[in-house]
Amino acid sequence: MFKILQERLRQGCQTMAWPATGNPPSLPERFKGMPEIDPTLLRPGDGERCEKLCPTGAISVPNGKPVIDIGRCIFCGDCEKQCAAIKFTGNYQLAARDRKDLEIAGKVEKLAAALNEKMIGLFGRSLKLREVSAAGCNACEFDVNVLNTIGWDLSRFGIQIVASPRHADGLLITGPVSTNMHLALEKTYAAVASPKIVIAVGACAISGGPYIDHPEIVNGASAVVPVDLYIPGCPPHPLTILDGLLRFLGKIDHA
């Protein structure tokens, strides 16, 4: 017992000071965050070439200029290798409220806005979430779990994962939503008392990810429930998830 206390004293407080003070934890150099498209570097045919090679069909070329849908993007970087105009930056702030805001045509304009005043009044200081993994591969689940570890300590923001939808204010959904989980997801959503919110974490939950258009899945959470917050990534880095959640609750603002 004494040794445990001694070690505990040696460890000190391991929870990061951010966002109250200081900087967010640094990300590795090779991290692929928000993509940006520089139209001045586009060569003829670049858009169509990238559209063809993107594994999830995240790139479209309406009006001759490429657009990357980061709700479908799995951040593999294959387009970046082929097209000088596309660059994945170190920007981890990917979350958005509107599905349309995930479509990137140049530099990102609109980050996730906070809930309206009434909802902040209800959930701003205490948000209990029930997680539903609907065919998630376990990476998004891992990185959600990591937010509960001592470095991140999600509960200091009043956000907690709870054991039952009856205890929850909303759902946090991962995975492309298999047909085999369709009913379970519906029932879990129905079991949450209103008002309730839904957060889709990861490319799969937003659009189906690598499994888009497989008959075994329904292309993400919005096929079953209304979604209030989209957090892109494959998986989204814990920092991206946290930034999205805090932004959603009005605890940090843009930039």
Add this chain to the structure above:
Amino acid sequence: MAKMQWVTNGQATPLADIPELGPDEWRAAILSAKGEGRICSLSGYPLPNGKTQVITVLGFRKIRKLGLLKTQLAGKYPALTPDLPEAHIFERELWEQCKLTPVGHPWLKPVRYPGGGPEGEAAVTNFFSIAGQEIHEVAVGPVHAGVIEPGHFRFQCHGENVFHLEIHLGYQHRGVERALVNGPDKRTIHFMETLSGDTSIGHATAYALNMEALCGVAAPQRAHAIRAIALELERLANHTGDLGALAVDVGFLPTSAQCGKLRGDFLNMTGLLCGNRFGRRLVRPGGVAYDLDADMIADLRSRLETALQDLKFPVDLLWTTPSVLARFAEIGKVSRETAVAFGLVGMAARASGVDMDVRHDFPTGSAVLPKEKIAVCPSGDVFARARIRWLEIQAAAEIIERVLNKLPAGPITAEVGKEPKPSTCAVTLTEGWRGEICHVAVTNEQGRFAHYKVVDPSFHNWTGLAMALRDLPISDFPLNNKSFNLSYCGFDL
């Protein structure tokens, strides 16, 4: 051994070189191998003549060779399972995927419910049940209380005591194997990296080695080394997390708090290599996509040293705290006989005293790959499954250090210029952090995949959890489940 095509791990063989056995010969060959060769994979795909081509891969640990068998089956055939219980899940899969009927199979039920059931959910089937007034059934899932993948557990209980646990999966089924047919294409590698998302390196490496075998390309030695480092980092992150999770389940915070943090630190080391904490984008057919420079190596070494140093105290607490040992020891025992009978692999097998490890038994021919002594723990209980993880953490750290010390110079990737050879079969095993991963690729006459079978270690091991729960109080279920920590999506695909 009768009429098998012998190959080494990661080798491609023309289909024509694998002897085509009649169903009786095939059955006899598999049964006579019992005790020497265990089933790594047993799967089928449709032939133009209406029959199913069944490819069997038997692993012979003692001679470090894989035996390939081929047969054609149609309709009913006598089940292997009554004589060879380890075949049970493979035969259920043959029934579901290929419409073959193994006659005499004691428990013929769907595996993944690919069509869904009524109301679109994984069909709730008749569970094995026990009659009696005092018996009650407890159903758990698919949605579980934590942040975890879905699955259903049906317990037959008498009071607190569990007579039998039936595990019913399929909720995660995404159609991976169906989508792999006629590949590879631009999505294939992404399926490999996400079919079991916490084992991206393990599965991507098996796929890359298969592709290299099929295309007749050798990845450079430096690539093998980087893959080996990434595989061990994956092992470190998961084992650390698991030890923390086991501590959570016995309410022991000093260990759980630290392990949770350190798991993140190991994930960040993988992130250092390729920008993604799960190793996505790193392993590709031909080699690896990212190199290590001197600064990165120094950074990695320093992070490893710190993390392992910080891990020592919280993990040692598990072995020295009586309240933890009281919960771990003698709980959830899986005997060696049961582990061998059901063909358990990886950590679960080693924790029941079975000394098997792909890194040792089936090295893939690279000079850099470590051929390790195998850490074994004989008691088969939760303690053993926890202890094994600690032994493997230490071994993983040694392996990484050894590989870093002798990192081969040279390129990190070879050009995969050629297409996969037609009508060829490639088999690769890797030791994922849970255990033996087996990928079987069969190409058609155009060099596209006619069949791609993925066997995650969980495919074998879920049965181990079911057996561990017998005669246990149901309150010990979460602890046992965590001690196996199997992949739902790796099973469901």
